[in-house]
Amino acid sequence: MTDIATLDAIPAPVAGRSFWQDAWRRLRNNRAAVAGLIYLAIVSVACIAGPYFVPHNYTDIYADYVRTPPSFSAYxxxxxxxxxxxxxxxxxxxxxxxxxxxxxxxxxxxxxxxxxxxxxxxxxxxxxxxxxxxxxxxxxxxxxxxxxxxxKQQYFLFGTDNTGRDLLSRTLVAGRVSLAIGLLAGVVAVVIGVIYGSAAGFFGGKTDEIMMRIVDILYSLPFIFFVIMLVVFFGRNFVLMFLAVGAVMWLDMARIVRGQALSIRRQEYVQAAEALGVSSFGILFRHVVPNLLGPVVIYMTLLVPQVIILESFLSFLGLGVQEPMTSWGVLISVGANNLGTANWLLLFPAFFLVSTLFALNFVGDGLRDALDPKDR
Structure with missing residues (x-):
């Protein structure tokens, strides 16, 4: 009876949490990161679905309402x-x-x-x-x-631009383009850079030397020349073009990841995994890559605004988004030229861009803390 009572007194085993479950729990406790995620979700939904509910199409021209100030009352x-x-x-x-x-x-x-x-x-x-x-x-x-x-009752909540187009609909459509470009190029750059850099740093030796010399060669190629070649091959399809641009912007990511992988490969848990007979690829994707996610996420949050700025530069050169399509970078460029006479042309797209970048930074900081195994 005593043995049975003892067995009954033993507490049930506590269910453990996986790495991703623990990371999600810690991310939810970060109020700034949660607020950033909510804001990014709201902006994404507004940019995707908003143009369908706005009364004006982003290409409609109202000749009688050129540079009309924003107003909540009808014109x-x-x-x-x-x-x-x-x-x-x-x-x-x-x-x-x-x-x-x-x-x-x-x-x-x-x-x-x-x-x-x-x-x-x-x-x-x-x-x-x-x-x-x-x-x-x-x-x-x-x-x-x-x-x-x-x-005819016309509402222009964000005003109109130099040609009489509704700025609200154009800002929402521009958000589609900017967010899509940042996401596509960022994901491509992260995937290629993490795989390439972690492999170079983990295997080391001649493999590392050869792989990093390839990166140095790609660094030496003129970027604008490469973009012109992309336009020749892919045409004006900005999705394909920025997928390829993301395939070039992985070079910085590869160097950052490679340096982190060189440090991680000397850690005791990696040596223990090698002693237990775990394969090199198993160690790479089970132990090395998860410990790289903190710096990778932070760099990706910096990469998205970099791509958006790059897109506006290419559009200015005639190699990126062209009329009637637009982006936040293009709208900000136009608004800066009309700051003295129509400041709303700069105010609204700049607000969306800056607030989105702030939200990305908050999310990046939260993900860095949540995915850092040392802080578990």
């Missing part, structure tokens, strides 16, 4: 309706005699030295401020005519 404003009427009547080659507004419709009388053609009402419908034009009455000689038109 045209009450004090701008008369000016919009004058612009329309100038195209009709008539003069406004009088006008009045009743709810959402405008009634105006026009005169001319010659008979007015009823088909001139098409100029009203082509306007960005009015729609549903109708002829209400006309004089016997046809030189005076009354029209009515509905005031």
């Amino acid at each position: 045209p404003k009450a004090d701008k309706i008369e000016g919009a009427l004058k612009e329309v009547t100038q195209r009709m080659r008539v003069e406004v005699k009088d006008w009045r507004q009743e709810t959402n419709r405008v009634f105006f009388t026009v005169t001319s030295g010659n008979a007015i053609d009823e088909r001139s009402s098409r100029y009203i419908d082509r306007s960005d401020a009015f729609d549903d034009a109708k002829m209400e009455s006309r004089s016997d000689d046809g030189k005076e005519m009354q029209f009515s038109a509905a005031v």
Whole structure:
């Protein structure tokens, strides 16, 4: 009976946590990293789904609303309706005699030295401020005519750019491009750099010498020349081009990982694994690579903004994203040239870019702490 009672008193074994379970638990406890993840998720969803809910397409041009300031109320404003009427009547080659507004419709009388053609009402419908034009009455000689038109309500929450395109829709579409470019190039650079650098540092010797001399040769190639060659082979498909750009930007990653792998290969747990007969590739992917994830994640968070800036530089040279497609880098470049007269062209895309970079840095710091086995 005593033996049975003793067995009953033995506590049940505690279930252990894997490396990834422990890392996820520690990441959740990091408030800044969680906030960064939430913000990145919100921005990603907004950039992917937002353009479908914005009333304006990113390519639509509103000639009557060039460089329109951002506003929560609808355009045209009450004090701008008369000016919009004058612009329309100038195209009709008539003069406004009088006008009045009743709810959402405008009634105006026009005169001319010659008979007015009823088909001139098409100029009203082509306007960005009015729609549903109708002829209400006309004089016997046809030189005076009354029209009515509905005031077209337009909302530009972020304002418009130099050609009259909605900045909100363009900022969201630009976010798609910038985030996709950063993610594609970053993932490609990390995967190639980690595998290549960890293998060179772990195996060492002549293998390390040969692999790093290849990296030095690739460093010596002119980057712009390589990008031009990519454009020749892949055309203007920016996805394929930046996949290839990411395949070049792994060089720094390979050097960083190689230095860390040289240090890790001398650790006691690696020597113990070798003594137990674990294969070289098993040690590499089981012990070396997991201990490299901290520096790798930090470098990737720095690589994403570097790729975004690189994209804006290539677009300026005519080798990257071109109109009507856009990106945050392109919008910031345009906004910087109009800072004195239309500062909102720089403010909104810069806010999205800077806040996204801050979120990436917070997430990178959190992942570094969570994936560092020494802090477990």
